[in-house]
Amino acid sequence: MKITWLGHAAFLIEGKDTILVDPFLSGNPHAAVKPEDIKCDIIAVTHGHSDHLGDAVKISKRCKVPVVAIAELSNFLSQKGVESLGMNFGGTIKVKNTTITMVPAWHSAGIGEAKFGHSGGTAAGLIINSGKKVYHMGDTCLFLDLKLIGELYTPDVMMVPVGGLYTMNIKTAAMAVEWVKPEIAIPMHYNTWPIIEADPNEFASEVASRCSSKVEVMNVGWSLEL
Ligand code: NI
Ligand code: MN
Numbered sequence: 642m643k644i645t646w647l648g649h650a651a652f653l654i655e656g657k658d659t660i661l662v663d664p665f666l667s668g669n670p671h672a673a674v675k676p677e678d679i680k681c682d683i684i685a686v687t688h689g690h691s692d693h694l695g696d697a698v699k700i701s702k703r704c705k706v707p708v709v710a711i712a713e714l715s716n717f718l719s720q721k722g723v724e725s726l727g728m729n730f731g732g733t734i735k736v737k738n739t740t741i742t743m744v745p746a747w748h749s750a751g752i753g754e755a756k757f758g759h760s761g762g763t764a765a766g767l768i769i770n771s772g773k774k775v776y777h778m779g780d781t782c783l784f785l786d787l788k789l790i791g792e793l794y795t796p797d798v799m800m801v802p803v804g805g806l807y808t809m810n811i812k813t814a815a816m817a818v819e820w821v822k823p824e825i826a827i828p829m830h831y832n833t834w835p836i837i838e839a840d841p842n843e844f845a846s847e848v849a850s851r852c853s854s855k856v857e858v859m860n861v862g863w864s865l866e867l
Pocket of ligand 1: 688690693748749780807
């Protein structure tokens with residue numbers, strides 16, 4: 642499996658299928674690729690905020706691939722003519738050769754593009770299995786049920802928001818890793834703008850002081866082979 646960080650919370654996961662997660666590319670000052678250069682089989686979105694939904698509609702229509710999202714956001718996407726697959730917490734969906742399980746995240750979820758007139762349901766985390774189990778946490782604060790998520794789904798890789806203000810910070814993100822116990826943790830959702838400035842190496846040290854999970858600090862555009 643190959644995992645590429647496209648910037649902010651956007652990743653391209655190349656396993657049995659190629660899955661694009663949270664494709665905020667247009668408008669991201671540090672995006673690694675342009676939306677028109679993406680090729681993928683499935684798009685998955687954690688919530689409707691514009692820095693996660695991003696270019697999902699455009700890419701889905703061009704590549705003719707479905708978008709997996711929580712039920713309310715999925716309905717919104719259907720209304721925009723997108724092939725969307727709705728689900729909810731605790732559920733697992735099989736798309737092509739990949740399964741995606743939706744888990745809770747503690748975060749708001751109004752759809753920015755709809756000027757917050759359309760509820761996006763709630764924010765979610767996604768456990769994507771396309772050969773390895775990859776847990777993309779979305780935006781969330783620290784919550785105790787992460788221990789249960791770790792026990793139930795034993796993810797190999799976890800993408801962890803560390804930038805603070807809208808999500809966990811260095812310390813609480815390291816606690817999340819300690820509780821979920823993935824083999825590999827990848828920090829995300831930091832340094833896109835000055836308001837979410839964080840030092841990923843500080844996160845790596847904090848994790849190392851707590852547990853044996855390995856932190857992979859990536860640069861935007863870098864890939865990790867597993
Ligand atoms: Ni958000
Ligand atoms: Mn966000």
